[in-house]
């Protein structure tokens with residue numbers, strides 16, 4: 128179930144494989160002379176340079192609204208935005224921010240999407256958890272980012288002081304203008320979603336392959352970033368989970 132136009136996606140999703148799908152580690156750097164082309168280093172570098180990950184992390188969310196492509200049956204689009212201020216300013220990204228005290232990560236994702244793009248999500252699904260070590264001078268040094276896709280919503284995207292949103296075909300995602308780690312994990316998510324949308328009889332209604340209480344693709348990753356253009360080391364696990372498996376048990380097991 129691969130999707131021809133999605134970069135770096137030689138990943139084939141097999142729903143029968145309920146467990147670990149992929150585990151990999153390595154490093155990636157955006158090549159400044161190569162218009163953002165990623166340079167991959169041998170996986171061994173990932174293990175040797177990895178910093179400890181046991182400190183408490185600040186919770187953040189990241190949500191990607193999805194819609195069926197208006198002119199291409201079976202294809203889909205992602206709502207991205209140019210970040211106009213704060214962490215990742217100038218980069219293209221999904222929507223999200225810090226989880227407030229007393230708020231679940233789902234509530235935060237819905238709130239941030241409404242604040243940043245005036246889009247009101249009615250169905251979202253948790254699809255992954257990304258941990259980051261950023262440079263020690265960064266006030267948000269240790270991040271725990273909960274990733275969601277929103278597949279039902281009301282309203283239309285509107286530019287806000289924080290984001291300039293735009294819909295993009297899933298095979299046109301501008302990786303060279305995004306955080307460097309996105310080239311590592313986002314193609315897997317897009318590839319999975321391509322399969323969901325190409326097999327969905329009524330796109331935009333209820334993709335069962337994303338239902339919050341059913342099993343679907345989960346991405347779990349650690350990234351060590353000495354600066355915002357470099358992933359010095361990473362570990363990525365893809366699992367097939369969801370529902371109860373979304374919780375800390377799976378996370379702990381896959382973080383070893």
Ligand SMILES: Nc1nc2c([nH]c(=O)n2[C@H]2C[C@H](O)[C@@H](COP(=O)(O)OP(=O)(O)OP(=O)(O)O)O2)c(=O)[nH]1
Nearest residue numbers: 187188189213214215220222223224225306308309
């Ligand atoms: N795709 C991607 N997103 C990232 C990475 N690192 C990272 O923080 N993000 C996301 C998580 C959040 O959605 C966003 C940072 O949140 P933010 O600083 O805008 O938080 P906020 O809205 O609460 O902040 P503010 O209102 O106080 O400015 O960037 C990354 O490496 N890749």
